[in-house]
Amino acid sequence: MxxxxxxxxxxxxxxxxxxxxxEERIRLMRDFQEILDYMELLNEVDVQGxxxxxxxxxxxxxxxTSEPRFFDGRxxxxxxxxxxxxxxxxxxxxxx
Amino acid sequence: xxxxxxxxxDCLRLPREEREKLVSLSLETIERLDPKIKAFISVNGNVSFxxxxxxxxxxxxxxxxxxxxxxxxxxxSKILENYESVFDATVVKxxxxxxxxxxxxxxxxEFAMGSSTERSAFFVTRxxxxxxxxxxxxxxxxxxxxxxxxxxxxxGSDTGGSxxxxxxxxxxxxxxxxxxxxxxxxLVAFASSLDQIGPITKTVRDAAIxxxxxxxxxxxxxxxxxRKVDFLSGIEDGVSGMRFAVPEEIYEHELExxxxxxxxxxxxxxxxxxxxxxxVRLPHLKYSVATYYIIAPAxxxxxxxxxxxxxxxxxxxxxxxxxxxxxxxxxxxGEEVTRRIMIGxxxxxxxxxxxxxxxxxxxxxxxxxxxxxxLSEYDAILTxxxxxxxxxxxxxxxxxxxxxxxxxxxxxxxxxxxxxxxPFGFSNGLPVGVQIMGRRFEDGKVLRIxxxxxxxxxYNEDGRFPLPEVEA
Numbered sequence: 295m296x297x298x299x300x301x302x303x304x305x306x307x308x309x310x311x312x313x314x315x316x317e318e319r320i321r322l323m324r325d326f327q328e329i330l331d332y333m334e335l336l337n338e339v340d341v342q343g344x345x346x347x348x349x350x351x352x353x354x355x356x357x358x359t360s361e362p363r364f365f366d367g368r369x370x371x372x373x374x375x376x377x378x379x380x381x382x383x384x385x386x387x388x389x390x
Numbered sequence: 391x392x393x394x395x396x397x398x399x400d401c402l403r404l405p406r407e408e409r410e411k412l413v414s415l416s417l418e419t420i421e422r423l424d425p426k427i428k429a430f431i432s433v434n435g436n437v438s439f440x441x442x443x444x445x446x447x448x449x450x451x452x453x454x455x456x457x458x459x460x461x462x463x464x465x466x467s468k469i470l471e472n473y474e475s476v477f478d479a480t481v482v483k484x485x486x487x488x489x490x491x492x493x494x495x496x497x498x499x500e501f502a503m504g505s506s507t508e509r510s511a512f513f514v515t516r517x518x519x520x521x522x523x524x525x526x527x528x529x530x531x532x533x534x535x536x537x538x539x540x541x542x543x544x545x546g547s548d549t550g551g552s553x554x555x556x557x558x559x560x561x562x563x564x565x566x567x568x569x570x571x572x573x574x575x576x577l578v579a580f581a582s583s584l585d586q587i588g589p590i591t592k593t594v595r596d597a598a599i600x601x602x603x604x605x606x607x608x609x610x611x612x613x614x615x616x617r618k619v620d621f622l623s624g625i626e627d628g629v630s631g632m633r634f635a636v637p638e639e640i641y642e643h644e645l646e647x648x649x650x651x652x653x654x655x656x657x658x659x660x661x662x663x664x665x666x667x668x669x670v671r672l673p674h675l676k677y678s679v680a681t682y683y684i685i686a687p688a689x690x691x692x693x694x695x696x697x698x699x700x701x702x703x704x705x706x707x708x709x710x711x712x713x714x715x716x717x718x719x720x721x722x723x724g725e726e727v728t729r730r731i732m733i734g735x736x737x738x739x740x741x742x743x744x745x746x747x748x749x750x751x752x753x754x755x756x757x758x759x760x761x762x763x764x765l766s767e768y769d770a771i772l773t774x775x776x777x778x779x780x781x782x783x784x785x786x787x788x789x790x791x792x793x794x795x796x797x798x799x800x801x802x803x804x805x806x807x808x809x810x811x812x813p814f815g816f817s818n819g820l821p822v823g824v825q826i827m828g829r830r831f832e833d834g835k836v837l838r839i840x841x842x843x844x845x846x847x848x849y850n851e852d853g854r855f856p857l858p859e860v861e862a
Contacts, residue, residue, distance in 0.1 A: 296742075303732070310691060310735040311698065311715040312728060322729060325789050329733065332790055333680045333746070339753050346751030347758060349583045350569040350806020350830070355612035367459075370476040376705035385700055386707060386714045 295334065298327040393419060394539025395857060398596040401448045401542060409447050412542075413437055413491045416449035420494065420540045422862045428515050429525075429535040432461050433494040443489025445603070450485065451535045451544040454495040455502055456587065457576040458482050461492075465578050466510035467500045469697045469704045469722030479576020480611070481545060481587050481604045488603050493541060496531025500724045501694065502552055502580045504528050505795055506786070509726045514783055517560060519820055519858040523780040526556030532590045533560040538860050543600060544590045549581050550682055551775075551799025553588040554811035558775035558823025561813045561855050563840070564590045565597040568830050569806030570615040572601075573608035581689035582613075584682075584803040593854060594812060594841040598622045601833065620834050629842045630664030635768040637672040643797060646778045648817020653774045656814045656824045656843055660772075663842055667772070670764055674757045678800045681757065683793055684737050684750035685804075690727075691734025697722060729789065758805035765807075765829045770839055773798040775811040775823030798825055808833040812840040813855040814847055821855070 303319055303326070314322060365371070377384040391408060393415040401412060417435060424430050431454045439447055452458055455465045457475040459482075464470045478486065485492065499509035507515040507530025515530045517523040518538040525534040529546025533556035536544050546553040548566040557564025566588045577587055589600035598621040607616045636657065645653075657667045699705035699718030706717040723731070737746035764771060776795060786792050802809035807830055811823035824843060828836035845853045 302736075306732050306735045306739070309739060310719075310731050311695075311712075312719050312723075312731065313716045314720075314728070318725070318728075322732060325729060326732065326736075328788075328790050329683065329793075333684060335680045336677060336684075336749055336753055339674070339677055339756065341749060341752035341756065344752040344755050346748050347755035347804075348751055349613065350758070350804075351613050351615065353615070357612055358609045365477075367476040370474055371702075373474055374476065374702035376699060376702065383701060386709075386711050388711045 296330050298323050298330065396542055397592050398445065398448055398542055398599050399593070402445070412447045413439065413449050413493065416493050416541055423538050423540055423860050426516065426521060426860060426862065427518055427534050427538050427540070428513050429496050429531040429538070429540065430494045431464055431466065431497055431512060431531070434461060434492065437491050437493050439489060439491035443487060446489030448490050449493045449541050450490045451494050451496045451532060451541040452482060452492055453498055453529050453532050453544070453546045455498060455547060455578040456482060456545060458492055458495060461495055463495065463578065465501045466498045466512055467722065467724070467727070468511045469718070471704065473703055477576060480573035480608045482576065484604050496535050496544065498531055499528040500727050501578070501690070502528040502547055502549060503690070503726050503730055505551065505555055505792060507531060507556070508783060509724060511724050517780045518860050519561065520780065523782055523820070524559065526559030526780060528552040529590060530556045533557050533562055533564065536560070536562045536590050536592060537857060539857055543592070543596055545587055545604070546590050547577055547585055547587050548803065549584045549686060550796050550803050553590060554799050554809060554823065554825060555776050555796070557590050558811045558813065558821065559780040561821030561858070562590055562592055563594050563597050563810065563812055564588065565601065565810045565837070566802060566808065567601060567605065568808045568833055570613055571605045571617070571619060571833065573606070573611040573614050575608055575610035579693040581686040582693065583689060584686060592857070594810070594837055594844050595622070595625060597810070598625055598837045617831055619831060621837055624834055625838050625841045627838055628663060629660055629839055632665040632769040632839070633767070634660060634665055634667045635670040635764050635771045636667060637675055637771065637773065638669050639672055639675045640773050640798065643777055645774065646817055649774050649777060649779060649822050652815035652817060652822040653824060657772065659843065659846060663846060670768070672760055672764065674753070674760045675801065677753050678757055678804060679794055679797055681750045681753045681804060682796070682800045683733070684746050685754065687730040687734035688737045688747050689734070691731045691738060694727070694731055754804045757801060761801060761805050761807065761827070769828070769835060771827040773825045775799065775825040779817045779820035779822060802827050806830060808836045810836050810840045812843050814843060815849050
């Protein structure tokens with residue numbers, strides 16, 4: 295049985311690049327504990343020798359050949375940039 | 391001509407001058423009724439359509455997580471509030487090629503995570519049968535826009551029941567195709583191994599018609615398959631001689647009385663039409679919700695990692711990149727999306743991956759095998775679509791209670807099966823949906839069974855479920 299602790303939630307926030315307020319964190323801990331307790335149900339199932347099913351598709355996906363193509367909507371992509379400088383995306387400094 | 395009641399098929403029979411008016415009739419109806427229903431996030435007042443293609447001028451709405459050129463695609467999230475679609479999703483491209491007119495983009499639970507459309511970051515959509523109640527979700531805007539008669543049909547997406555459950559709550563038809571039949575290119579990914587786009591329509595025949603337009607292998611979606619499926623030609627053939635399985639386990643679940651009664655009545659109807667209905671055991675059904683709520687959030691936490699304020703969408707500046715990510719995501723995502731990202735981050739994290747994520751994928755295999763075993767002996771599995779009818783806005787607060795309502799719709803997504811919700815009768819004046827689940831790629835048969843119920847239901851007039859009256 296997993297106990298949802300404040301440390302665990304802080305660790306997950308860091309991994310998910312989220313930062314909850316203390317109030318949100320407390321609420322999440324409670325809901326999360328309830329959900330994880332419910333998931334204990336799966337301990338009843340014997341999965342010895344059962345392969346995981348990552349997709350319902352039976353056959354291996356056939357991939358298209360890797361050929362560079364021009365994309366028609368380049369201006370639209372640029373119009374979605376949060377911040378632009380001379381046709382490039384401007385981003386905050388990585389080392390700040 | 392009563393625009394609100396028109397089906398896709400009705401539109402095809404209209405003389406040219408009437409057909410010309412469909413788009414403006416749709417826009418007028420939206421203007422009149424949507425202030426009450428609140429289904430639309432964006433309306434395209436200047437929708438252009440060519441007068442060519444079999445379905446020219448037929449107005450349709452699109453769930454706002456499917457890219458549509460010329461309009462925003464917001465996913466009902468603050469993080470994409472101003473995001474302009476950069477291409478047409480394959481399904482949208484196909485609709486446009488056939489002449490459909492896309493009049494607007496409709497509301498959903500943020501990133502399709504929810505069953506009531508209450509979790510849209512913008513506003514709550516209302517059920518046209520009772521404005522105090524939810525339309526279901528996550529494709530609540532799609533179902534409400536069709537049931538209110540503001541559009542002729544809609545496309546939604548279904549990850550754990552998000553097309554079928556709102557269709558049931560609003561008294562319309564919702565079809566989730568076999569996984570792999572419809573391209574997901576241009577559908578904003580939630581849980582990629584479960585997501586499938588499907589039609590929401592006023593009749594079963596319309597669902598089949600839309601399927602023949604949108605289905606097909608797409609080089610831009612490697613999970614689509616090369617497979618010809620006939621949706622329409624056998625649709626009137628009836629159910630005589632068919633055998634249906636009803637899982638005993640559904641009666642162990644708390645079923646609303648009126649839902650249980652309507653469901654039983656639909657079974658008696660199918661027997662009268664020459665089918666055999668038998669009870670079966672599906673002992674793994676009860677693990678579906680737990681399995682789903684491990685797999686779907688895991689895939690979601692990975693898919694939603696791309697919303698970081700760098701390339702598009704909301705950006706809230708912090709000191710440096712890391713703080714920018716954090717601020718953007720904190721403000722951009724709503725509570726339910728945050729909860730699921732956190733659950734998914736947990737089940738995918740190194741320490742818990744085997745015990746949760748991989749375990750759930752193995753249980754998924756067992757659930758799928760069990761369903762396929764039953765379907766090797768029966769033509770379809772029947773259940774109510776939802777254990778309840780539309781509930782009141784704000785009524786359900788606890789996340790687990792909310793998740794457990796998906797019990798009957800989730801299995802089809804886990805196993806990639808086709809499943810439909812067809813309206814049948816009422817419980818306390820609210821529509822009830824019956825779900826039919828079939829073998830992979832037997833989408834045609836699922837539609838045929840649904841059509842038999844629709845055609846002979848005592849609640850229907852001329853084989854059509856009634857539409858609600860909505861006061862402007």
